[in-house]
Amino acid sequence: MGFEKKLLSSKHMKTLSAIFFISILTIACGRPDAVNTREEINESVEGVPIFQPSQPDSSLFGSYRGVLAEEEGESQMKLSLYEDNSFFLQKRCLSEAAMICEYRGDFKYDKDSQSIRFSVDGKVYRFSIGENLLYLLDKDGKRVQVTIDKTSFLGKSELSLGNTIWQFEKIGDSSLEEQLKRSSYLRFLSDGSLVYNINCNDCRAQWQILVEGELVIRGGVCTKKMCDHPHEAAFNKMLSSIMIYEIEGNKLILKDKTKVLAILSTPF
Secondary structure: OHHHHHHHHHHHHHHHHHHHHHHHHHHHHHOHHHOOOHHHHOOEEOOEEOOOOOOOOHHHOEEEEEEEEEOOEEEEEEEEEOOOOEEEEEEEOOOOOOOEEEEEEEOEEEOOOOEEEEEEOOEEEEEEEEOOEEEEEOOOOOEOOOOOOOOOEEEOOOOOOOOOOEEEEEEOOEEOOHHHHHHOEEEEOOOOEEEEEOOOOEEEEEEEEOOOOEEEEEEEEEOOOOOOOHHHHHHHHHHHHOOEEEEEOOEEEEEOOOOEEEEEEOOO
16 A cells, blocks of 8 residues: 555656646747747858758849850840849840840749759740859750850850940941941950951951950951942951940940040940
């Protein structure tokens, strides 16, 4: 009988202890300072964050420019990415010379492959994310391989000599008519080549920037097509005299020491 009372007392004590422990735990969990904050959840183990964001890093958002080598031809682009995962794409329409196509929509971010993708007019674009760069990927998810005079990436930067296609507006004192302006182009390639066409021959020279704003152009050869255009001849003559360049808005101004020699523009 004494043993049963002692056993009952022991069980009773265990029950009371359990109730007391649960009460303390409930009170502790109800305290605001007992709830883990994001900072606590995001503590690192040996410098590696535990918390993995489901959204891209904020550095991805912004505007990217460039000329992409696509199957249909080279396409001048400006791609803007926004924090709500929407995009605004401006590109030169390859089907109509110098016409600009604009597209809006949403892009999808893939955390594992660090890439984005979106579609316009049924065509899917996919880019891998680099530091201030977007690299065009093929259908197998590999970077598109191009020749040295072409590019397959967009860069986050302001308008510059080499990240767009320029069109002639004025050469010397002569302004180009709209149709001629649309069909003309001038490009500063990353290999130091300058390529241009003013509705006639394909021409090539070499360019170099010595200091910001100062430009040196050397050489200059053109194909010998059965055409002769006065604007082309005038620009070829002034090519070696170009010393200064200025970018104002969407315009490129080429000068000698004092005088404006040519004015070019880009749509975006």
